[in-house]
Structures are given as structure tokens and as C-alpha cells.
Amino acid sequence: MCYGRNAQATLAIGSWHKVLLPLILLWATKAVVVVNALPLNGCEDQYYCGNITIPYPFGTREGCYMNENFLITCNRTYNPPLAFMGKTNINVTEIWLSGELRVTAYVAEDCYNQTGWTTSYHDPWLRLSNFPISNTRNRFTVIGCDTVAMINGSSGTNYATGCISLCADKKDVVEGSCFGIGCCQTAIPKGVMDFNIRVISFYNHTTVWDFNPCSYAFVVEEGAYNFSKQDLRDFRNRTIETPVVLNWAIGDQNCSEAKKDPQNYACTSKDNRTVCLDSDNGKGYYCSCSKGFEGNPYLPDGCQDIDECQNATLSLCAQKCTNYNGTYECSCEPGYEGDAKSDGTGCRRKPSTLIVRVALGEKH
Incomplete structure (x- = not known):
């Protein structure tokens, strides 16, 4: 079962049948357009960070990014080097010029021993100042048979949503199914800039401990996770981070407003080879090459003809x-x-x- 409400939330622990929670199961996908991204002139040496490319408006040093919002820190002490958003510890693993980027986020957990004493607890948070979490590319996912999990955050106003996952026996759990028996999922609201995940248990897993000693919850990119019965026992031994897709955009104006200021308008590819698109998840806009062209619409010669x-x-x-x-x-x-x-x-x-x-x- 899944629940959601637009307010700061407090959940009283008791028998599960006393909790009234509406079911929320929303499914959506969004195609990612892969184009031949390019760096800014003079920044070619900064184009790669380990296994990922850093296309403009992003960059790894001053003069190579549009503004501080698009700074990527390339930490070369790792092998291979890892990219991080600005001066945070948020690991960036892919950037798309279609207004999206992929990062990694930690998994929340709540684990017990056989007598019901807590052995580990972790409630991670992700805080972003400019890039909202994609509401169409991610799902809030919960694993457990004695589990309720909530994701709290801000999207201009406070919000809370979550789900309950219950089961009495491992035989009740269906492999690959995530509809409330051993696993549940719910949608992420639009415009979410930060979140905190909390996981709790009704009976400290004492009734299901032999096959499910822990509860887990995380935000994950759609299609990146497929539930397995084995996850009920040892998910944390195999997964501590999950991929999450964020939306990014230029500024806080829409296209019609931004075009009134040509000096700062970001869709700069010449000869009308670009189109401007309003962000559908928060403020701002992003650019795309016109039909028949491909490349980087943020550079003067970035959109090239497709033969x-x-x-x-x-x-x-x-x-x-x-x-x-x-x-x-x-x-x-x-x-x-x-x-x-x-x-x-x-x-x-x-x-x-x-x-x-x-x-x-x-x-x-």
C-alpha cells in the first residue's frame, strides 16, 4: 500500500490495519535523446572525467561552465576519476543535453536482530539547490515484509509520500512484483529539490526475521531496479547506492521571457539551428538542436547538419x-x-x- 500527502508528516507506529493510506502507483517513462555533445572551445582537456563526458553548459573549471550551477568537480584521486556536482559529494555518472543528468543516492535501511533490537539504521538525504528530481524517470521503492517508509522533502511546499510493504511468509512474495507484498513503489512529485528517507517497522521484523531482518527504501531510476526475493535477506550486501535522474535547466525564466534578453539567452547555435523548450519540472528552459541537426545547442557552432x-x-x-x-x-x-x-x-x-x-x- 502507498500513501501521500502535502504536509509535514508524522506517522504513529501501531498495528498496520490502523494506518489508512491511499494507493499510489503511477508509471511513466521518458525517452532520453543521445546527441554528440561538445565542450566549450579551449576546454577540450576538461571534456572527460573518468568514464563520463562533461558537455557545456557544464564544465570542470572556471571559464568552461555557464555559471556555478553547472560546475562539475572531477576528483582524480579515484581510479577512474569521479565527477561530483559542484562542491558536494553527489556523484554524477552521466549528463544528457536533453535536460537530465544521472547521480547516485544512498539506500535507507532499518535492520534488527532476532530479538528485535536495532543493529543498523540509516536515513539518507539528498539536497539539491537547483536541479529537481525527475518525477517521470524515478520511483520511490521500498523493500521489506514488516515495513513502512516515507520520503519527506520540499517542492516549494513541504511534502511527504511513501508506501507500506507487508508479508507473512516468503512464499507469498512474487519474484519481480513490486505491488505491496515484499516490495512497493510510488511516484515522486514534481519540483522536488531535496528529500529525506525514513524507514520503520511495525514489529521490529520479529515475525519475519528468518527471511527478512531489514527494511530498505530508496529513490531509483525507472527500470534500473528489478525486485528479487533474495533482496529481502541481503539487499544491503549488494547495493548501497542507486541511480537517480535529475532534471536541469537554464535560469528561472521560460523561453518567451529568456528570448527578450538576447545577451544572456542560452540557445546560441547559429542560423536558427536551435529550439527552446520550457522545463516541465520546475523553472527555467533548455535548448535542443532543430530537426535535421545534432550536437550541442549551447555552442555557436554546436548544432551540425545530419546527413x-x-x-x-x-x-x-x-x-x-x-x-x-x-x-x-x-x-x-x-x-x-x-x-x-x-x-x-x-x-x-x-x-x-x-x-x-x-x-x-x-x-x-
Whole structure:
């Protein structure tokens, strides 16, 4: 069972049937567009940090990032080096120019011994000043058979949401199922800038200790976690961090407002090769290359033409393909007619051509 309410929350511990909590199970996905990202001129040596690339507006030193919000600290004492947001300990593992980045976050846990005494407890928090947690790319996930977990935070106003996971016997648990028996999930609200996770138990796991001594809770990227019965016993021995997707945007203005200030407008790729998109999770906007172009829309020459004719999956031409700046054109070979598109009428021989060939005894 899952619950949520827009207020600071206090949960009284008692028998589970006294807790009235509405079910929240929302599912959503968002495609991530991968483009050929680029660094700012003069910052090529800062483009990589370990296994990830750092495209502008992000950067690892002054002069290579747009502003302090986009500072990435590359800690080279690790092997391979690790990237961190600004001067925090939040590890960044991937950056997308589609207004998203991936970080890692810790798992909350609440563990007991056989007599019901606490052996370990951890309630992690993640605090972000500018980048909200993606409400479409993540799920709040809870593991346990005697477990209630809450995620509290701020999205302009205080909020709390969470879920309950119960089961009396391991045989009741379904492998891969996360609907309240051994595992539950709920959605993350829009605009969440920080969160704290708390996990508690109704009976200190004494009734399920032989197969589930701990409760766990975490925010995780959609699709990155698949529940297993084995997680009830030793999840913490295998997982201490989970991937979380954040949204990022430029400033706190929408596109129409930002365009009124050309000097500070971020979609700078020349010749109208960029489009501006309002953030759908908080304030600000982000840029994208126009259709037919790819690259980094935050750089003057960042959006480059896509040659669709060199990639059969991008063009729909049945015969001839001619590439133009930002687009392409299909045409038929001499003696053929049609719209020249593979999903249309294609190219077929003209009737006059057929007559001539038959007269000459040619095969067709």
C-alpha cells in the first residue's frame, strides 16, 4: 500500500490495519535523446572525467561552465576519476543535453536482530539547490515484509509520500512484483529539490526475521531496479547506492521571457539551428538542436547538419537521396516515377519505358 500527502508528516507506529493510506502507483517513462555533445572551445582537456563526458553548459573549471550551477568537480584521486556536482559529494555518472543528468543516492535501511533490537539504521538525504528530481524517470521503492517508509522533502511546499510493504511468509512474495507484498513503489512529485528517507517497522521484523531482518527504501531510476526475493535477506550486501535522474535547466525564466534578453539567452547555435523548450519540472528552459541537426545547442557552432542520406534508418528514400542543410530530398532515377519514398508510392517504371523495352525484347 502507498500513501501521500502535502504536509509535514508524522506517522504513529501501531498495528498496520490502523494506518489508512491511499494507493499510489503511477508509471511513466521518458525517452532520453543521445546527441554528440561538445565542450566549450579551449576546454577540450576538461571534456572527460573518468568514464563520463562533461558537455557545456557544464564544465570542470572556471571559464568552461555557464555559471556555478553547472560546475562539475572531477576528483582524480579515484581510479577512474569521479565527477561530483559542484562542491558536494553527489556523484554524477552521466549528463544528457536533453535536460537530465544521472547521480547516485544512498539506500535507507532499518535492520534488527532476532530479538528485535536495532543493529543498523540509516536515513539518507539528498539536497539539491537547483536541479529537481525527475518525477517521470524515478520511483520511490521500498523493500521489506514488516515495513513502512516515507520520503519527506520540499517542492516549494513541504511534502511527504511513501508506501507500506507487508508479508507473512516468503512464499507469498512474487519474484519481480513490486505491488505491496515484499516490495512497493510510488511516484515522486514534481519540483522536488531535496528529500529525506525514513524507514520503520511495525514489529521490529520479529515475525519475519528468518527471511527478512531489514527494511530498505530508496529513490531509483525507472527500470534500473528489478525486485528479487533474495533482496529481502541481503539487499544491503549488494547495493548501497542507486541511480537517480535529475532534471536541469537554464535560469528561472521560460523561453518567451529568456528570448527578450538576447545577451544572456542560452540557445546560441547559429542560423536558427536551435529550439527552446520550457522545463516541465520546475523553472527555467533548455535548448535542443532543430530537426535535421545534432550536437550541442549551447555552442555557436554546436548544432551540425545530419546527413540522413548516409544512414538508411534516417531517410525514407526508395532510390536517390540528396542531403541539404537540415533536411534531405528523395527522388527517382530517370525512367521512374512516384513520390520516391519507401513508405509511400516509391519509384516505379514509367509506362513509356516499359513499352520501349518490350518492343526491343528486353526483360523487365
